[in-house]
Amino acid sequence: MGCNTGGSRGRTESTAQTVQSCRARISLTFFKQRTKLAASSISPLWHSTRPPEVLVASKSIAALEFRFLSLPPLVTILYSLETGSREVTGHLLDHYESMIHGTLDLAIVFQGLKWILDGGHNLPLPDGLLINGRGWNGYTFAVDQGKTYRFRISNVGTSTSINFRIQGHAMKLVEVEGSHTLQNTYSSLDVHLGQSLSVLVIADQPPKDYYIVVSSRFTSPVLTTTAILHYRNSFTRVSGPPPGGPTIDIGSSLSQARSIRWNLTASGPRPNPQGSYHYGMIKPSRTIVLANSAPYINGKQRYAVNSVSYVPADTPLKLADYFKIGGVFNLGSIPDNPSYGNGYLATSVMAADFRAFVEIVFQNWEDSVQSWHIDGYSFFVVGMDGGPWTPASRSRYNLRDTVARCTTQVYPRSWTAIYMALDNVGMWNIRSENWARQYLGQQFYLRVYSPANSWRDELPIPKNALLCGRASGHHTRSF
Numbered sequence: 001m002g003c004n005t006g007g008s009r010g011r012t013e014s015t016a017q018t019v020q021s022c023r024a025r026i027s028l029t030f031f032k033q034r035t036k037l038a039a040s041s042i043s044p045l046w047h048s049t050r051p052p053e054v055l056v057a058s059k060s061i062a063a064l065e066f067r068f069l070s071l072p073p074l075v076t077i078l079y080s081l082e083t084g085s086r087e088v089t090g091h092l093l094d095h096y097e098s099m100i101h102g103t104l105d106l107a108i109v110f111q112g113l114k115w116i117l118d119g120g121h122n123l124p125l126p127d128g129l130l131i132n133g134r135g136w137n138g139y140t141f142a143v144d145q146g147k148t149y150r151f152r153i154s155n156v157g158t159s160t161s162i163n164f165r166i167q168g169h170a171m172k173l174v175e176v177e178g179s180h181t182l183q184n185t186y187s188s189l190d191v192h193l194g195q196s197l198s199v200l201v202i203a204d205q206p207p208k209d210y211y212i213v214v215s216s217r218f219t220s221p222v223l224t225t226t227a228i229l230h231y232r233n234s235f236t237r238v239s240g241p242p243p244g245g246p247t248i249d250i251g252s253s254l255s256q257a258r259s260i261r262w263n264l265t266a267s268g269p270r271p272n273p274q275g276s277y278h279y280g281m282i283k284p285s286r287t288i289v290l291a292n293s294a295p296y297i298n299g300k301q302r303y304a305v306n307s308v309s310y311v312p313a314d315t316p317l318k319l320a321d322y323f324k325i326g327g328v329f330n331l332g333s334i335p336d337n338p339s340y341g342n343g344y345l346a347t348s349v350m351a352a353d354f355r356a357f358v359e360i361v362f363q364n365w366e367d368s369v370q371s372w373h374i375d376g377y378s379f380f381v382v383g384m385d386g387g388p389w390t391p392a393s394r395s396r397y398n399l400r401d402t403v404a405r406c407t408t409q410v411y412p413r414s415w416t417a418i419y420m421a422l423d424n425v426g427m428w429n430i431r432s433e434n435w436a437r438q439y440l441g442q443q444f445y446l447r448v449y450s451p452a453n454s455w456r457d458e459l460p461i462p463k464n465a466l467l468c469g470r471a472s473g474h475h476t477r478s479f
Contacts, residue, residue, distance in 0.1 A: 120300030123159060123436045129214055129225035137238070140228040141212065143203040150174075153189070154196035158435035161192045161217040161369055161409070163245045166229055167210040167238075171199035173260065177405040178378065180266040188245050190217055190253045193371035194407035194433035203229075208236035215245050218369055218412075222247050250411050257384065257409070262401040279380045279419050280399030284359035288336045288350075289389065291363040292370055292410075292432065292442055295343025302441045303432065306338045308348040309441030315469030317349065317445055318427040322461060325470045334444050338363065345441070349427075354450035354457060356422045361389045364410040371409050371433040372416075374446075378404040379420035389415035407433060425450045425458040 116123060132139040143149060151171070153164055165171075165188035172183050175198035183200075191197065209230050216223040226242050246252055293304045302309040313320065313328045320328035334348035352358070360379070364370045382397040397417065410416045431443035450457045461476050 117436060117439055120296075122301060122440075125219060125221075126160065126216075126223060129162075129216070129223050131212070131214060131225055131227040134227075135225060137226050137228055140230045142230045142232050144232055145203055145207055148200055148202050150198055150200055152196065152198050153191055155191040155193055157193055159193070160219060160223070161190060161371075163213075163215050163217050164189050164191055165213050165243060165245055166201060167213065167243050168205050169201050169203075169210065169229070171201055174198050174200055176260055176403050177407065179403040179405060180263040181403060182261045182263050182401075184259060186256070190246070190256060192369065192407070192409040192433075194373045195371070195405070195409070203231065205231075207231035207234035209234060209238045211238055211242040213242045213245065215247075217246065217253065218248055218250070220248070254384065254386075254411055254414075258398075260403055261398070262403050264401055279382075279402075279421075280397075282357050282419075282421075284419060285356050286336075286352075287359045287361065289338060289361045289363055290372075290430075291338035291340070292366065292437075293340075293343060294366060297343050297345060302343060302345075303437040304343045304441055305348070305430075305444055306335050307341050307343050308334045308346050308444065309343050310348050310443045311345045311441065313347045313469070315471055317347075317447075319465075319467060319469070319471040319474075321427060321447065323471055323474050328470065329445075331447060348444035350444060350446050352422055352446055352448050354422060354425050354448055358420055358422060360418050360420060362408070362410045362416045362418075363389055364412060364414055364416075367412045369409055369411055371407060372430065373407045373433050374420070374428065374430050376424045376426055376428040377420055377422075378406050379408075379418040380404055381408050382417050382419050384408075384411065384414065384416040386411065386414045389417065393417065422448050424448060 113123065128135070130138075155162055170185045170187065171189060172185050173181050173189070174183055175181060177196055186199075189197065189199070209228050212227040212229050214225055224242070228238060290305050293307065295302055295304055295307070295309065297309060315325060315328045317329055319325070329347045329349045331349055331351040333346050334350050336350070362370065362372055380402050382399065382402055383393060385393065385396060393415070394417075408416050408418060425448050428446045428448060429443060430446055432438045434442070463476050463478075465476050467474055467476070
């Protein structure tokens with residue numbers, strides 16, 4: 001199953017990558033797509049066609065990170081958390097529309113961000129958080145006593161992990177990026193960049209108003225904002241400070257991540273929802289180790305994977321591959337293992353074989369949490385721990401019931417390992433979900449290739465595909 005925001009099964013390259021490659025700059029189109037998804041509560045990461053059976057009603061939550069820059073005067077956007085049904089989507093959509101067509105010009109926003117990044121600097125810490133486009137206690141979610149609600153939470157921000165909690169209410173985790181999970185109960189949940197999950201909340205507390213709290217993780221200072229969970233039969237408002245949550249502690253977040261496991265009794269034939277296939281019974285044919293770094297290249301801040309800092313080509317990579325246009329990229333321009341040498345610029349593309357089963361290890365030697373996304377795929381997060389990864393680390397893998405997802409975190413000076421079946425032909429982006437790091441080079445492309453050139457493996461190029469760069473003048477197909 002494909003699990004990605006930029007493309008889907010059978011499609012070979014996202015619109016975002018096409019725009020980025022053609023324009024070689026931050027993709028405004030991609031940003032509008034992401035904000036539109038948040039505004040309409042249509043999530044590409046939710047594959048179920050029906051909600052849990054115990055669901056009585058559902059709620060949507062959207063949190064937005066904002067920051068003020070010297071140029072331009074106001075930049076707000078850059079952080080989002082969205083969930084669920086259409087009950088509150090109008091408010092979120094109105095907020096985005098007012099920013100797009102009102103006082104905030106997205107072109108100015110991106111010029112300001114581009115100005116900072118192109119100048120060789122990282123983006124500053126956001127100034128605050130918003131929920132559904134509003135500030136402290138600015139939004140209210142009304143619930144009925146005794147009913148159960150599903151909250152869908154997705155962190156589609158740019159830079160910050162968050163912690164989510166509801167005062168006085170337990171949250172039962174039921175889904176993570178399309179995978180049904182063991183229904184463990186949590187008082188708060190960490191949601192890292194690009195990740196999403198669903199929880200069930202029962203309105204079973206004394207009728208009054210309660211805080212819904214979103215706060216940043218692993219930042220100094222800690223950013224916090226609140227909304228209100230309002231019982232319809234209550235007239236008692238919230239009072240006092242909102243409940244505190246975890247801040248910089250990594251151990252608790254790591255333990256929580258390890259506790260999220262696949263529900264083997266749901267969504268498939270019994271007793272094994274994977275049928276005759278099980279990820280833990282397959283030996284990987286290849287191990288790829290990816291280490292992120294933050295080198296200075298030509299006197300400017302860049303970010304890199306295995307010392308290679310990605311620069312967009314003048315032609316979309318999939319088009320160059322399809323039309324066999326030389327000089328756009330080179331296979332093998334990024335190594336399978338880190339060299340820990342000086343960083344350098346390249347249009348990095350790694351070759352891979354269709355239907356291979358690979359092990360990928362994300363090694364993070366930096367002091368910040370990393371978040372990695374792979375377009376076109378879901379993968380099994382088999383292990384994570386502190387320190388360096390070694391082959392002996394495999395003894396600690398979960399080879400039975402880890403969840404399949406498309407985005408995973410890597411804690412500071414730690415590693416995360418995944419198993420992935422390369423069952424989707426195409427040119428797929430592997431990237432940091434931190435937008436500044438992604439823009440400054442922490443990404444590359446994985447070319448999953450099948451010599452069969454069959455529609456069974458990959459759908460044909462669309463007749464109306466936009467041909468730009470060196471692909472201009474070529475023709476798609478006449479049928």
